[in-house]
Amino acid sequence: MSQYMEKQQVGYWELEGTYREIGKQLAGQPGAKPVYSPAPEKFTQEDLQEALRLYDRYCPGIREELEGYAQEAGIAVQDIAYTWMTYLLPGCSGLILTGKKTDDGHTKIARNYEFTLEDEDLKLYRTAPAGKYAHISGSIAEFGRTEGINEKGLAVSMSSCGFPVSNMPGMRPPALKGLQFWAVIRSLLENCADAKEALERAMEMPIAYNINLYLADGSGTGILFETMEGEKAYACIGPQGGNQYLCGTNHIVLESLAAREPAAMENSIVRRDKLAAFAEKKACLTEKEIREFMLKKYPEGMTVPYYKEGFGTIKTVILDTAEKRYSICWLGQETNGWTDYRVSEKRGNHTEEKELQRETPNPEFFACKPLPA
Numbered sequence: 397m398s399q400y401m402e403k404q405q406v407g408y409w410e411l412e413g414t415y416r417e418i419g420k421q422l423a424g425q426p427g428a429k430p431v432y433s434p435a436p437e438k439f440t441q442e443d444l445q446e447a448l449r450l451y452d453r454y455c456p457g458i459r460e461e462l463e464g465y466a467q468e469a470g471i472a473v474q475d476i477a478y479t480w481m482t483y484l485l486p487g488c489s490g491l492i493l494t495g496k497k498t499d500d501g502h503t504k505i506a507r508n509y510e511f512t513l514e515d516e517d518l519k520l521y522r523t524a525p526a527g528k529y530a531h532i533s534g535s536i537a538e539f540g541r542t543e544g545i546n547e548k549g550l551a552v553s554m555s556s557c558g559f560p561v562s563n564m565p566g567m568r569p570p571a572l573k574g575l576q577f578w579a580v581i582r583s584l585l586e587n588c589a590d591a592k593e594a595l596e597r598a599m600e601m602p603i604a605y606n607i608n609l610y611l612a613d614g615s616g617t618g619i620l621f622e623t624m625e626g627e628k629a630y631a632c633i634g635p636q637g638g639n640q641y642l643c644g645t646n647h648i649v650l651e652s653l654a655a656r657e658p659a660a661m662e663n664s665i666v667r668r669d670k671l672a673a674f675a676e677k678k679a680c681l682t683e684k685e686i687r688e689f690m691l692k693k694y695p696e697g698m699t700v701p702y703y704k705e706g707f708g709t710i711k712t713v714i715l716d717t718a719e720k721r722y723s724i725c726w727l728g729q730e731t732n733g734w735t736d737y738r739v740s741e742k743r744g745n746h747t748e749e750k751e752l753q754r755e756t757p758n759p760e761f762f763a764c765k766p767l768p769a
Contacts, residue, residue, distance in 0.1 A: 415457035419464025433477035478537040488555035492618035502718040528586040540578025549614040551715035571625035574602030643671040699728040727752035
């Protein structure tokens with residue numbers, strides 16, 4: 397198995413104002429990756445208008461942000477990748493721990509996020525749209541969000557559920573017209589104060605992407621929400637008693653959806669089993685223990701270095717609902733250190749270099765097997 401080290405630039409940016417102003421701020425970033433990607437012929441004007449209507453209803457403000465960006469960059473809205481693009485996202489893992497499972501009493505979400513470097517923003521944003529909840533979150537396609545925490549202490553994260561949905565040849569086509577996960581997560585962060593409110597909003601949304609959505613707040617409520625081809629289910633935990641953790645990787649967890657896709661990549665099954673075993677090993681876990689476990693290399697932990705294959709750890713994140721804190725270690729390397737961001741604090745825009753290690757996987761890593769009965 398070959399391996400080598402390299403460096404990548406990561407960034408933190410602060411956005412504030414009306415959505416149109418935020419769009420213009422995005423377009424004016426120095427050294428930003430281009431988001432210009434001409435829409436395919438099959439993405440018609442009718443499709444564009446339908447997409448914008450969905451944004452207006454479920455993600456209010458995003459249309460204005462796209463228009464602000466397009467105006468500043470001198471491109472058409474339909475040629476912004478976010479507007480039409482579907483990504484292949486096979487990785488990610490998530491763990492919700494209520495305050496009864498943590499030594500400091502804080503309800504938290506821990507997550508690893510795997511993707512390709514070529515399609516990854518490698519950015520965090522502190523976004524404060526006028527009249528909405530401010531939040532710190534990871535970005536995808538500039539306008540979308542992968543996970544984050546808002547000023548009310550609502551934490552939201554995700555992992556892909558089942559084999560990926562894509563409009564590319566050979567992939568599973570979407571079963572319905574609807575929103576991608578990155579639009580869902582941003583909408584929840586900007587419009588919802590707690591996990592139950594976020595669940596209600598997610599239940600109303602048409603979601604095209606098959607997703608495991610992780611929701612938690614400072615009350616100790618944790619929710620795992622799953623959608624598979626338009627069908628939705630969820631499980632809740634809370635401080636009143638019973639199970640005090642929820643976890644998932646890249647396959648269906650909830651029994652009511654299991655028949656929809658009764659198989660998974662073996663690595664997904666192994667990772668979820670490891671998450672559950674970790675959560676159950678002690679009555680209370682320290683954040684140091686959580687961080688160390690998430691950074692351990694698969695199969696002992698959650699970190700994976702297979703970037704060329706689209707399965708490399710981009711970031712390891714802890715979302716603390718009590719402190720409204722977003723803590724990140726970039727690129728699966730403990731040597732990169734952890735950085736703590738709080739929604740209430742402005743840090744100033746900055747970029748920095750971080751190290752990553754690439755390896756080539758054994759073919760068995762991507763093998764599929766039936767889910768345990």
